[in-house]
Amino acid sequence: MKKYNQNAYGDYFISKRYPDEAKLIAVLSDGLGSGIKANILSCMTATMLLKFIEGDQIQISKAAEIIMNSLPVCQVRKISYSTFSAIEVDDDGNAKIVEEGNPEFIWIRGNEVMRPEFHSIPSKTFKNRCLKVYRLKLRLGDRLIFCSDGVTQAGLGGRRLKLGLRRDGLIVLLQDKLKENPEISSTELSQYIINQARNIETDRLPKDDTSACVLYFREPREALVFTGPPYHQEKDAEYAKIFDKFKGKKAIAGGTTANLISRELNRPITMDSTISIGKLPSCSYMDGVDLVTEGILTLTKTLEYLEANTPDIDNAAGKLVKFLLDSDCITFMVGAKLNQAHYDPALPIEIEIRKNIIKKISKTLQDKFFKKVNIQYM
Amino acid sequence: MEKQISVKVCLGTTCFVMGSSNLQELIETVPKKYGNKVDVAGVPCLGLCSIDWEFSKAPYVKVDDEIIKEATVEKVLKAIDEKLK
Numbered sequence: 001m002k003k004y005n006q007n008a009y010g011d012y013f014i015s016k017r018y019p020d021e022a023k024l025i026a027v028l029s030d031g032l033g034s035g036i037k038a039n040i041l042s043c044m045t046a047t048m049l050l051k052f053i054e055g056d057q058i059q060i061s062k063a064a065e066i067i068m069n070s071l072p073v074c075q076v077r078k079i080s081y082s083t084f085s086a087i088e089v090d091d092d093g094n095a096k097i098v099e100e101g102n103p104e105f106i107w108i109r110g111n112e113v114m115r116p117e118f119h120s121i122p123s124k125t126f127k128n129r130c131l132k133v134y135r136l137k138l139r140l141g142d143r144l145i146f147c148s149d150g151v152t153q154a155g156l157g158g159r160r161l162k163l164g165l166r167r168d169g170l171i172v173l174l175q176d177k178l179k180e181n182p183e184i185s186s187t188e189l190s191q192y193i194i195n196q197a198r199n200i201e202t203d204r205l206p207k208d209d210t211s212a213c214v215l216y217f218r219e220p221r222e223a224l225v226f227t228g229p230p231y232h233q234e235k236d237a238e239y240a241k242i243f244d245k246f247k248g249k250k251a252i253a254g255g256t257t258a259n260l261i262s263r264e265l266n267r268p269i270t271m272d273s274t275i276s277i278g279k280l281p282s283c284s285y286m287d288g289v290d291l292v293t294e295g296i297l298t299l300t301k302t303l304e305y306l307e308a309n310t311p312d313i314d315n316a317a318g319k320l321v322k323f324l325l326d327s328d329c330i331t332f333m334v335g336a337k338l339n340q341a342h343y344d345p346a347l348p349i350e351i352e353i354r355k356n357i358i359k360k361i362s363k364t365l366q367d368k369f370f371k372k373v374n375i376q377y378m
Numbered sequence: 379m380e381k382q383i384s385v386k387v388c389l390g391t392t393c394f395v396m397g398s399s400n401l402q403e404l405i406e407t408v409p410k411k412y413g414n415k416v417d418v419a420g421v422p423c424l425g426l427c428s429i430d431w432e433f434s435k436a437p438y439v440k441v442d443d444e445i446i447k448e449a450t451v452e453k454v455l456k457a458i459d460e461k462l463k
Contacts, residue, residue, distance in 0.1 A: 254422075254423075255388075255389060255390035255391065255421075255422035255423025256390065256422075256423045256425060256428075258422040258423070259422060259423055259425065269421070269422060271389070271419050271420040271421060271422070272420070274402065274405065275387060275389060275398065275399060275401060275402040275405060275420050276389075276394070276399045276402060279399070281389040281390075281394050281399070281420070282389070282420065284420075284422050292422070294389060294390065294391060294394065294422070295390075295391055296391050297391055297394060297395065339391070339392070339427065339428045340428065341392045341427035341428055341436065342391060342392060344392075347392070347395055347396065348395055348396070349395055351391065351395070
């Protein structure tokens with residue numbers, strides 16, 4: 001959320017997954033001032049820090065120290081150009097965190113706030129800068145919440161909270177929310193924090209750029225999307241079996257594909273009582289499958305929703321978006337068989353090639369939603 | 379009891395863009411007109427466009443075993459009337 005009256009965000013968040021090394025790096029930076037200036041500062045700090053850490057040449061603490069020592073000071077205000085928090089965590093829960101200037105992160109385990117140990121590295125070049133370095137061992141169910149000072153200072157100077165929300169206020173909000181909904185996703189929780197911060201501001205106008213980053217350490221939620229018939233028809237049975245054996249949520253995108261699975265696994269399909277919702281064919285139902293939709297049209301619309309960030313649309317594509325976003329590791333089994341009728345120029349709208357849409361969806365899921373995606377062609 | 383006539387509207391990609399989305403009203407009008415003598419339902423795909431593609435006669439609707447090409451509401455109702463005669 002950006003400061004009111006500004007048209008650029010002064011906080012910058014960047015995160016990247018490294019499936020090969022089974023790790024994740026996330027950086028949140030808050031630039032001095034607001035608008036374009038802050039945007040440039042925070043973007044530069046966050047991107048550089050991410051590049052430093054991912055290079056693996058130097059330790060995260062060393063990388064952060066170099067950045068801290070080299071960030072210039074604002075000539076007018078004599079304070080640092082930007083602040084940052086960075087985390088590097090692997091799939092076993094070993095986390096390394098560095099913080100400079102941002103509000104202290106919050107570590108919640110079983111709805112209790114943990115007090116992690118840290119060591120400080122004071123800056124050699126700047127007296128008022130001090131880096132905090134943490135090493136944590138996370139357990140399943142742990143959550144880490146990072147935020148910019150826009151959150152902790154929300155409501156500052158207002159009638160109700162003279163000193164703003166502060167860290168303690170945020171902790172109370174978080175604990176209440178987690179008690180109400182212990183399984184809440186990180187997306188929802190971060191959105192909740194931002195909404196709460198906005199609500200306590202006078203006239204709901206944020207006085208500062210406000211960001212929250214939530215990490216939730218848990219078992220990955222696996223999902224499988226089966227779309228398109230296999231190129232060699234004799235392999236239908238084999239692939240249907242793989243689909244059946246998969247542990248996790250399952251979706252089928254494609255009419256022919258649904259028939260194929262229904263035939264091979266001997267499970268009937270029932271259709272929704274309506275034909276279309278919002279210009280898309282409606283969903284069908286099959287035992288043991290969480291979602292059955294039409295193919296290309298629905299996938300094209302799904303990509304559109306993912307790119308435009310349109311949540312909660314009540315049609316087949318909206319359901320597929322929810323299905324994908326509620327998962328962490330997504331496998332696409334993509335059949336290479338083409339239906340020539342789709343390429344008839346008489347068709348009123350263009351129909352994209354399945355492989356291309358899946359590639360685009362997968363890129364969006366990886367880059368924008370930090371999902372682990374795996375595509376298997378058959 | 380009389381045997382029900384089954385009407386299956388193909389909702390595969392080709393049929394859908396070629397107009398089966400406009401057959402929505404069958405779902406409401408048919409039960410009103412014929413009661414439970416006729417059962418209308420969508421199906422994910424009848425698999426006809428890939429066989430018949432050179433002639434591209436989508437959308438397809440199946441009334442019992444009869445295939446209606448380039449289906450419209452009128453054509454489907456006519457086919458049902460024929461069957462009920």
